Structures are given as C-alpha cells and as structure tokens.
Amino acid sequence: MAVQGIWSGTISFSLVAIPVQLVRAVEPGRVSFRTLHRKDYSPLVRTMFCPEEEVIVPADEIIRGYEIGPEHYLTITDEELASLSPERSRTIEIVEFIDMDEIDPIYFDHPYYLVPTKGGEKSYRLLVEVMRRTNKAGLAKFVLREREYLVAVKSTEGALVLITLHYSEEILAHEDISPPEAKIEADETSRIKESIKKMLADFNPGQYADERRKKIMALLEAKAKEKGLVEAPEVEEEEGEGPADLIAALEESMRKVKKKQ
Amino acid sequence: MNQKIVEISGKRLSIANLEKDLYPSFGFTKAQILEYYRRIGKFILPHLRDRALTLKRYPDGVDQDSFFEKRCPSHRPAWVKTAAVRLEDGGQMTFCLANDLETLMWVENLAALELHVPLARAGSPETPDSMVFDLDPGDPANILDCARVALILRDLLIQLQLTSYVKTSGKKGLHLYVPLNRQETTFGDTKKFSKAVAVVLQKNYPDLVTARMAKEYRKGKVFINWSQNDSGKTMICVYSLRAREKPMVSFPLAWRELESLAGRDDPEKLQVLYSEALSRVEKQGDLFQEVLEKKQQLPHL
Numbered sequence: 001m002a003v004q005g006i007w008s009g010t011i012s013f014s015l016v017a018i019p020v021q022l023v024r025a026v027e028p029g030r031v032s033f034r035t036l037h038r039k040d041y042s043p044l045v046r047t048m049f050c051p052e053e054e055v056i057v058p059a060d061e062i063i064r065g066y067e068i069g070p071e072h073y074l075t076i077t078d079e080e081l082a083s084l085s086p087e088r089s090r091t092i093e094i095v096e097f098i099d100m101d102e103i104d105p106i107y108f109d110h111p112y113y114l115v116p117t118k119g120g121e122k123s124y125r126l127l128v129e130v131m132r133r134t135n136k137a138g139l140a141k142f143v144l145r146e147r148e149y150l151v152a153v154k155s156t157e158g159a160l161v162l163i164t165l166h167y168s169e170e171i172l173a174h175e176d177i178s179p180p181e182a183k184i185e186a187d188e189t190s191r192i193k194e195s196i197k198k199m200l201a202d203f204n205p206g207q208y209a210d211e212r213r214k215k216i217m218a219l220l221e222a223k224a225k226e227k228g229l230v231e232a233p234e235v236e237e238e239e240g241e242g243p244a245d246l247i248a249a250l251e252e253s254m255r256k257v258k259k260k261q
Numbered sequence: 262m263n264q265k266i267v268e269i270s271g272k273r274l275s276i277a278n279l280e281k282d283l284y285p286s287f288g289f290t291k292a293q294i295l296e297y298y299r300r301i302g303k304f305i306l307p308h309l310r311d312r313a314l315t316l317k318r319y320p321d322g323v324d325q326d327s328f329f330e331k332r333c334p335s336h337r338p339a340w341v342k343t344a345a346v347r348l349e350d351g352g353q354m355t356f357c358l359a360n361d362l363e364t365l366m367w368v369e370n371l372a373a374l375e376l377h378v379p380l381a382r383a384g385s386p387e388t389p390d391s392m393v394f395d396l397d398p399g400d401p402a403n404i405l406d407c408a409r410v411a412l413i414l415r416d417l418l419i420q421l422q423l424t425s426y427v428k429t430s431g432k433k434g435l436h437l438y439v440p441l442n443r444q445e446t447t448f449g450d451t452k453k454f455s456k457a458v459a460v461v462l463q464k465n466y467p468d469l470v471t472a473r474m475a476k477e478y479r480k481g482k483v484f485i486n487w488s489q490n491d492s493g494k495t496m497i498c499v500y501s502l503r504a505r506e507k508p509m510v511s512f513p514l515a516w517r518e519l520e521s522l523a524g525r526d527d528p529e530k531l532q533v534l535y536s537e538a539l540s541r542v543e544k545q546g547d548l549f550q551e552v553l554e555k556k557q558q559l560p561h562l
Contacts, residue, residue: 249421
C-alpha cells in the first residue's frame with residue numbers, strides 16, 4: 001500500500017507545479033519507558049495538581065494563561081488561538097534558490113521527504129536531477145500543523161527532502177559562550193590542520209549506530225526470556241461491597257432467585 | 262506482494278496478500294476473512310459505530326505474534342473517520358472509527374482479526390451505554406460454568422427489572438450486557454453496581470463464582486470481571502472474529518438456547534464458527550440490536 005502523507009499538495013516555482021505528498025523522513029529511535037509503582041507495577045499517570053486547593057484538576061477545568069509577572073496572567077482560549085492560525089498551505093511555492101552551503105546547519109529543524117503523486121513523477125525526477133547538479137536548494141514558506149515555516153527543499157539520493165528551518169530569532173546568540181579572542185600562533189594552526197588532515201574520512205553514517213539503544217533492546221530481550229514479564233494488577237481491589245441499599249436489594253433478589261431454582 | 266485495488270462506495274482501497282492463510286491449522290485465508298466481514302458488515306457496523314476502535318492485528322496469522330493497535334495508523338486513507346480521545350495520562354490519541362463498510366474492509370486488510378471497542382461512544386467517552394459482566398472461567402471451570410453463572414445473573418437482574426443479553430466471547434467465556442442508553446449513567450455507576458452484583462453472587466455461590474481479580478482466587482471458578490465497566494477498557498465487539506485455532510465469532514445467544522445448552526455436557530456447542538454465525542445472523546437478524554436501543558436505569562444507586 002502506498003504511504004499516506006502528512007500533507008499533500010503541489011510544489012511550484014515559476015511555471016512548474018508538481019503534485020507531491022509530504023512524508024516522514026526520520027523516526028527517532030529512542031526507547032521509551034512507562035513509569036510504574038514499585039510495589040505492584042501499576043502504571044502511573046500524570047495528573048494536574050492544584051497546590052492551592054490540594055486537589056487533582058480535571059481536564060475540563062484547565063485553561064491556558066500567559067504569564068506576565070508573578071501571579072499575573074492573560075488567559076487565552078483554544079478558539080482565540082485557532083483564529084490566529086495561518087491557513088493551510090495548498091502549495092509549496094519556491095520563491096528563491098540558494099546555494100545549499102549557505103544555510104548553516106544550526107537552522108535545520110526537521111526533515112521530511114517529498115514524494116511525487118500521480119502525474120508528477122516525470123517533472124519530479126527532472127527537478128531532483130537539476131537541483132542535485134547545481135547543488136541548489138529552494139526556499140519557501142509553508143504552513144504545517146497550524147504553524148508557518150520557512151523551509152528548504154533540496155535533492156538527496158534521487159528524492160526531494162524538505163527541511164523546516166528555524167527562524168533567525170530562534171537561534172541563540174553565541175557571544176556569551178565563546179571565549180574571548182586571543183592571539184593564534186601560526187605553528188599551532190598548522191599543527192592542528194595537520195592532525196585534522198590525518199583523520200579525514202568520508203561521511204559514512206551507516207557505520208555508527210545508537211549503541212545504547214542496541215544494548216537496551218538486547219537487555220530487554222534477555223529479560224523477557226529469563227524472567228518473563230511482570231503484571232500490573234488490572235484494577236485496585238477496593239474495600240467494601242457497595243451501597244448498603246443496593247446490597248440489601250441484591251440479597252433480597254438473590255433469595256427469590258434461589259427459591260425458584 | 263500481490264496487490265489488488267477494490268472500489269467500495271466510490272472509495273478506492275488497495276488490498277494485499279488475499280491468499281495468505283491466517284488460521285493455518287484450520288485453513289482460513291485473508292480473502293475469506295474479508296468476505297466474512299463484508300457479509301457480517303450490516304450487523305457488526307451498528308455496534309462499531311462511533312466507538313474508538315482498537316485493532317488486534319495478526320499480520321502473520323493467529324499462531325504468530327500479534328499486537329494491539331489503538332492509534333489509527335497514519336497511513337490510513339483520507340476517508341477513514343477518526344476521533345481524538347483523551348487518554349488517562351493526559352495525552353490525546355487519534356482512533357479509527359469503523360463507521361462504514363470501506364473502513365471495515367481497510368482494517369481487515371491490516372489483518373485486524375479482532376475488533377475491540379469501549380462501552381461508550383467517542384463523543385461521550387464517560388457515558389457507558391451498557392453495563393457488562395465479563396464471565397471468565399478459571400481452569401478447570403469452563404464455558405458451561407459460565408452459562409450457569411450467566412443464567413443466575415439474568416434471573417437476579419430480572420428481579421431488579423433489568424433485561425440482559427448474552428454473547429459468547431468467542432474464546433472461553435461469556436459476556437452479559439445490560440443496555441442502559443441513558444446520558445445520566447456514568448462508569449462510576451456501572452462499576453459500583455456490577456461489583457456489588459459480583460460480590461453478592463460470590464457470597465451466595467462461593468464454589469462457583471469469584472469477584473476477585475487475583476489469579477489464586479480464580480482457579481476452578483467463574484470470575485465475574487466487573488472491572489470492564491471502565492472508560493479505559495474495551496470489549497471484543499459482537500460478531501468480531503477471534504484469533505484462536507478456528508475462526509470462532511463472539512456471537513449473541515438467545516437465553517432459551519443458553520438454557521438448553523447449559524444442561525448438555527458439551528462446551529464446544531457453545532462456540533460459534535464464522536460460517537454458522539453468517540447463516541444464523543442472516544436468518545434471525547441481530548439479537549444484540551436491543552443492546553444499542555433499550556433504555557434502562559440502574560436502581561438503588
């Protein structure tokens with residue numbers, strides 16, 4: 001079955017429009033765990049606690065507030081937020097082509113693949129090829145999940161990749177963390193240059209793997225084999241039988257049923 | 262992988278591996294599974310409608326690994342209806358709603374042999390429209406013991422002016438449903454009521470019944486699982502196939518039929534195979550229809 005995209009529409013520039021779908025390009029390999037109660041393996045849940053009243057607050061009593069100072073908030077509703085959301089994009093309109101090397105990777109946010117849909121295969125292949133040869137990336141504005149992004153579209157291994165970019169205001173300044181400037185000795189520079197040269201290699205991501213993930217998965221597998229699973233109690237065994245009135249009515253009915261048997 | 266495009270009500274659907282045998286010791290292919298659900302569609306769809314669907318998928322057949330899929334797969338066709346459901350941990354999840362035949366065919370193409378649904382609809386997740394007693398026999402008790410307990414439960418409920426309906430689980434047990442269909446009823450009510458019923462039965466039939474979850478109490482007895490009356494729990498949908506050696510169905514029984522079967526010493530007679538399910542439902546209609554419609558109120562709460 002064909003992959004179902006996150007978004008579908010067209011990618012266009014000047015007179016070219018290519019029907020495409022946006023699909024995920026990465027799946028984080030993080031191993032996730034549930035939190036359990038040590039004594040009986042009950043899975044734990046997060047609740048919203050009101051320290052003022054010392055109660056757990058139900059979802060329908062929770063609203064959003066923007067903090068403008070200690071104990072001072074501006075409240076905002078879901079409807080208000082929704083009214084500010086940009087309209088869903090139908091096209092990814094490339095407005096500029098730039099050299100891929102011009103974008104500092106610090107701007108890269110999240111990658112997706114663009115795949116051609118029916119009728120778009122030929123012009124898609126053409127665009128992939130041209131962008132590969134020229135090492136150019138297209139810049140566009142694009143609304144995904146109610147947020148407008150600046151995106152770069154580039155060619156990778158025969159496919160188009162769309163990378164959402166951070167806005168420049170999201171990039172933190174580095175002035176505060178860089179050490180103060182100092183004089184650099186010429187022979188020091190050349191020595192370091194020499195060691196870098198010795199360590200030069202082609203980028204080959206396949207030879208690196210998430211070792212910790214591999215070890216965790218192996219550990220889990222071994223545990224499942226050796227010790228088996230622990231089971232959470234399906235429900236809390238509460239004390240008490242129920243409302244006295246109901247129990248009395250049930251006992252009375254039970255007597256009648258037994259008499260008939 | 263061999264693929265085929267079918268069109269149902271103008272919606273296109275790609276289906277694959279039709280010849281794959283998913284019940285190998287019986288011999289029941291994916292094509293037969295799709296055909297079963299297509300024919301049972303008219304009867305099962307009202308019971309699936311607007312309920313957050315949990316798929317139990319058996320991609321390599323009933324004797325291989327299976328997995329529960331609650332999140333509606335992101336590769337779903339655009340026409341599949343979904344509902345966002347708030348989870349216990351505060352998060353949200355998108356569930357599929359099997360509201361039409363094409364969605365039912367699509368989930369069966371995913372080898373979702375078992376279809377599990379909550380007792381409430383997605384639009385009102387805290388309002389159960391039935392109270393359920395899930396009767397689960399602890400070895401060496403069997404489905405005949407469940408039948409005895411179900412009949413006692415039925416008689417007890419009648420004393421309280423409550424009509425109940427029974428179906429096979431399609432595995433070892435029976436499920437007894439008390440339709441409510443009232444906006445005012447909460448899972449708190451159904452849980453409290455069903456637990457009290459289970460406790461009273463346990464007290465009166467200590468050798469036959471237990472109301473306690475822990476395994477050590479369940480041996481040789483029928484466990485009345487009242488805790489299924491919970492917004493976070495699901496039940497196997499009536500008319501769903503089950504993943505066991507043979508393609509058995511969770512199927513509604515008339516009380517008279519259960520009475521006569523309970524007297525015979527043949528637990529297998531209480532299992533309904535897919536073919537029998539089809540011929541019976543096409544003849545007698547949906548014995549579980551009232552579960553969706555009948556309005557009843559729990560007394561003494």
